[in-house]
Amino acid sequence: MQLVIKNLSKTYPNGVQALNNVSLTINQGMFGLLGPNGAGKSSLMRTIATLQEADSGTIQMGDINVLVEKDEVRKALGYLPQEFGVYPKVDAETLLDHLAVLKGISRRSERKEVVKALLQKTNLYDARKKNLGGYSGGMKQRFGIAQALLANPKLIIVDEPTAGLDPVERNRFLNLLSEIGENTIVILSTHIVDDVKELCSDMAIINKGEVLYQGSPADALNDIQGKIWEKRASKAELETLRTTHTVISEKLVAGAPVVHVLAELAPGDGFEPVTGDLEDVYFSYIFGPVVRASSPSLSPE
Numbered sequence: 001m002q003l004v005i006k007n008l009s010k011t012y013p014n015g016v017q018a019l020n021n022v023s024l025t026i027n028q029g030m031f032g033l034l035g036p037n038g039a040g041k042s043s044l045m046r047t048i049a050t051l052q053e054a055d056s057g058t059i060q061m062g063d064i065n066v067l068v069e070k071d072e073v074r075k076a077l078g079y080l081p082q083e084f085g086v087y088p089k090v091d092a093e094t095l096l097d098h099l100a101v102l103k104g105i106s107r108r109s110e111r112k113e114v115v116k117a118l119l120q121k122t123n124l125y126d127a128r129k130k131n132l133g134g135y136s137g138g139m140k141q142r143f144g145i146a147q148a149l150l151a152n153p154k155l156i157i158v159d160e161p162t163a164g165l166d167p168v169e170r171n172r173f174l175n176l177l178s179e180i181g182e183n184t185i186v187i188l189s190t191h192i193v194d195d196v197k198e199l200c201s202d203m204a205i206i207n208k209g210e211v212l213y214q215g216s217p218a219d220a221l222n223d224i225q226g227k228i229w230e231k232r233a234s235k236a237e238l239e240t241l242r243t244t245h246t247v248i249s250e251k252l253v254a255g256a257p258v259v260h261v262l263a264e265l266a267p268g269d270g271f272e273p274v275t276g277d278l279e280d281v282y283f284s285y286i287f288g289p290v291v292r293a294s295s296p297s298l299s300p301e
């Protein structure tokens with residue numbers, strides 16, 4: 001199954017254009033949707049999840065017309081929203097059982113099995129009797145995945161799931177995502193480059209409602225090789241560099257600013273070539289025009 005999004009646009013009543021002619025083709029496996037805050041990720045995720053309307057465009061999921069056949073989508077969907085609220089005074093096992101009833105698993109014995117398997121899969125079985133209000137951020141997110149997996153979804157959407165998790169919880173959560181079935185589309189929306197780097201075979205970068213890149217992380221890396229240049233700059237120098245070069249990142253390394261710029265040709269001025277990583281890819285698309293070497297054009301059909 002494929003999820004095919006064509007020319008999707010959305011402007012909110014306050015005039016903010018959250019999605020501008022978005023076209024994406026998403027295959028089974030882990031798909032990373034990468035973009036800064038305000039890029040339009042949640043708007044896109046909510047539209048796919050049938051929680052809000054688009055102004056124009058189409059979304060096709062296998063043979064389901066997503067924007068029209070909402071009930072069909074909802075049966076096939078597992079959704080973990082950015083703000084995943086839980087009932088604090090209910091324990092995980094009870095809530096999952098209740099949600100399973102709502103999902104239509106009416107036989108008690110079957111529900112018991114499903115709930116147990118999901119609690120085990122998400123490593124929450126030992127904490128199943130604990131009220132959700134006492135769960136850590138990571139445990140809540142894993143519970144979110146457990147509820148999203150009820151009724152064997154074909155499409156799973158997780159919106160900014162690792163924000164606020166400590167490194168151990170983040171790893172555990174990403175490992176859990178990567179174990180989700182091969183026959184499923186998993187869309188991971190995030191502003192954290194490492195989430196995508198570690199998990200996704202395919203990705204898109206979006207900003208200001210527009211798709212700037214779609215392809216594999218490997219192709220994106222290829223496209224920028226030879227175009228990323230590095231220099232240690234003084235703080236005073238930084239100001240000038242920002243106006244004369246396409247500065248894609250500024251980091252402090254041992255207290256001194258290190259600048260990366262995007263340029264087709266050696267910028268001189270003491271810049272040295274460096275091997276670009278996925279963060280350079282991301283910032284290159286967000287802050288500068290990347291001339292793509294290997295991948296097809298993104299222009300809408």
Ligand code: ADP
Nearest residue numbers: 012014016018036037038039040041042043044
């Ligand atoms: P992201 O998930 O990438 O942070 P969003 O889709 O939440 O991006 O937001 C995209 C843009 O749309 C932002 O400028 C945001 O302020 C705006 N926006 C989001 N939801 C609404 C809404 N319900 N009404 C008006 N503007 C909104």
